[in-house]
Every structure is written in structure tokens, then in C-alpha cells.
Amino acid sequence: MPNNNELNGTIVKALAGFYYVQPEIRQEQPIQCRARGIFKKRGESPLVGDRVVYSLTDNGEGTVEQILPRSSELIRPPVANIELAVLVFSVTEPELNFQLLDKFLVHIEHAGLDTVICLSKSDLASAEGKEGESAREALRRVRAVYEPLGYEVFETSSRLSEGCDPLQQRLNHRLSVFAGQSGVGKSSLLNALVPGLTLETNAISNRLGRGKHTTRHVELIETGIGGFVADTPGFSQLDFEELGIEDLSYCFREMRELSPSCKFRGCTHDHEPGCAVLDALEAGEVDAGRHAHYLAFMEEMKEKKRRY
Ligand SMILES: Nc1nc2c(ncn2[C@@H]2O[C@H](COP(=O)(O)OP(=O)(O)OP(=O)(O)O)[C@@H](O)[C@H]2O)c(=O)[nH]1
Ligand SMILES: [Mg+2]
Ligand SMILES: [Zn+2]
Incomplete structure (x- = not known):
């Protein structure tokens, strides 16, 4: 007998053991859910981006009952069903780490995802002095090395709202993820793309030259025409667990x-x-x-x- 209580939705946020499920029927708020214990026993865990079957409990919360088959799966950042990975690297502050970029690309190629490189903080490339110089060199190198390999490159400045439109168009009609080190400006870029959005952002540490891990959970944000982007916590360590x-x-x-x-x-x-x-x-x-x-x-x- 079909269970009337079984509903479909998408996990839009995972935080502190809760999964926030956006019901398939729009205009509703996401529903705070727990996952069935069985997932843990099987060593599975629901991911942001997962399409799930859930049921409602008496207190207005819900339970994730079933994870529908995934079209893709990333472990770091942890997201499912992503179609496009946007690798966000700042041209400086923090300095562009080419080894990390290549590592990301290896993961993305392995996962078989479509990918673009987004060079953020492009406004810093017109600064005088050493910072500006290293920013210009980073821009030059990415264009010279990665574009010929077929990687699409975007340059954006959230500060000046420059270069945002072409990227935004690329995000339409698909589920994307912003991935990159802490402090490169992923959340700032989303704030620049989505009017009224106020994700928390934080200046990078002057002493350490890196971000402060401001974003602490993965969350899907609606960016425009049928586009959803997962904002993710920054990270700089990435290992090759699933790769031979x-x-x-x-x-x-x-x-x-x-x-x-x-x-x-x-x-x-x-x-x-x-x-x-x-x-x-x-x-x-x-x-x-x-x-x-x-x-x-x-x-x-x-x-x-x-x-x-
Ligand atoms: N000059 C300049 N600074 C920027 C730009 N975008 C972001 N920033 C600054 O970079 C710092 C880090 O930005 P965030 O958006 O918090 O970075 P994040 O990638 O989300 O960092 P995590 O959440 O820690 O992973 C903030 O101080 C921003 O103001 C930009 O286009 N130009
Ligand atoms: Mg952030
Ligand atoms: Zn060979």
C-alpha cells in the first residue's frame, strides 16, 4: 500500500546532524530532518544535493527515509548530483596555489564532472607592488596553461561586481558547487551573484595569509534561472582516497x-x-x-x- 506520508525533496543543507529537505512542491520552507539509523549502519550518509524520500513526524520535522540514486558524488566538498564544479581560486590573497588547482582538477576529472576555473578578486590584479604583480602573473599563467587544455576560465571581482554575469549564465539550469580554499571569496561571490543574499564572509588572516574557515556547512543557494550552487567550507587538504x-x-x-x-x-x-x-x-x-x-x-x- 503506498504510504501517503512519503514525500520527495532535495537536501539543501546539512548541519549538526540535521538535513534540511526542500520539498519538491515549491514555495515551502525546507523541513528539518533526521536520517534513519539504517544509513549509518550501512556506512552511507545523505549529502547536500541528494534527492530523497522523506516522511513527516508529528512535531513538524521529518525523517530521511531513502536516498535516490546519485548521478555524481564528491567526497570533498561533500555534495551529490553536482553537474558543474566551479573551482574558485583568488588571483592573490591567498596566493594562487597551482598544486592545489591541479589536485582539484584530478578529482573533478575522476568524478567526471564538467568544470570551470573561476579566478576571483581580479580587482587585486590592478594593484601596485608585489601583490598586484603576483596576481597578474597568476592570471597570465592560468590563461596560458589551462585554457589550451580546454578549461573554461572566468575572472570575477565581487568587490567591483565585475565578471559576474558570464559566470551567472553558466550556472543557470544546473546544480553547481563552489569549491576552493578558505578565504578565496566563494561566499562573497555568491552574495554578489544573488541580490539580497547575505552569506557570512570574513577577512583573511593577515598573519597566516589564509582564510578563517568562515563557512562551516554545505548549503544550496538558488542563483538564477533554475540554477543552484552549493557554497562549501574552504579546505586546502585533499587526498586521493578513492583514486588509484x-x-x-x-x-x-x-x-x-x-x-x-x-x-x-x-x-x-x-x-x-x-x-x-x-x-x-x-x-x-x-x-x-x-x-x-x-x-x-x-x-x-x-x-x-x-x-x-
Ligand atoms: N579585493 C577583493 N576581496 C574580496 C573579493 N571577494 C572576496 N573578498 C574578500 O575575501 C575575504 C574572504 O571572502 P569569503 O567570501 O569569506 O571567502 P570564502 O571563500 O567563502 O571563505 P570560507 O568560507 O572560509 O571558505 C573577505 O574579506 C572578502 O571581503 C573580491 O572580489 N575582491
Ligand atoms: Mg565562505
Ligand atoms: Zn609516457
């Missing part, structure tokens, strides 16, 4: 493309003779920084394997 060493080179677009031309199958593009990637590196066609990060990630994965 043999998957790594596939997650670097240039290596994926070149490896069929390597002499040996299973070439690690490290030392092997007849390696098409090393040849391209020599010729300056593969970026040396990216290749160095690739080797560093491989080392990191091997190191981790040794420890377990």
Missing part, C-alpha cells in the same frame, strides 16, 4: 591525450623511453609545472600505500 595510481595520468587531460602514443602500455610518463609525454615536455608542449605536480601526486599516492 593507475587512474592518475588519465586525470591530466594532456597525458590522457598523449599516452596512446607512448611506446609502452602503462607508461608512467616518468622515465620510460619513447614516452610521448616526456617528449612533449621536452618540446615545451606539456607544462613543466603540471608534470611536476603529476609526479608529486604519484609519490604521495605511493607513500600512502606504503603506510597502509
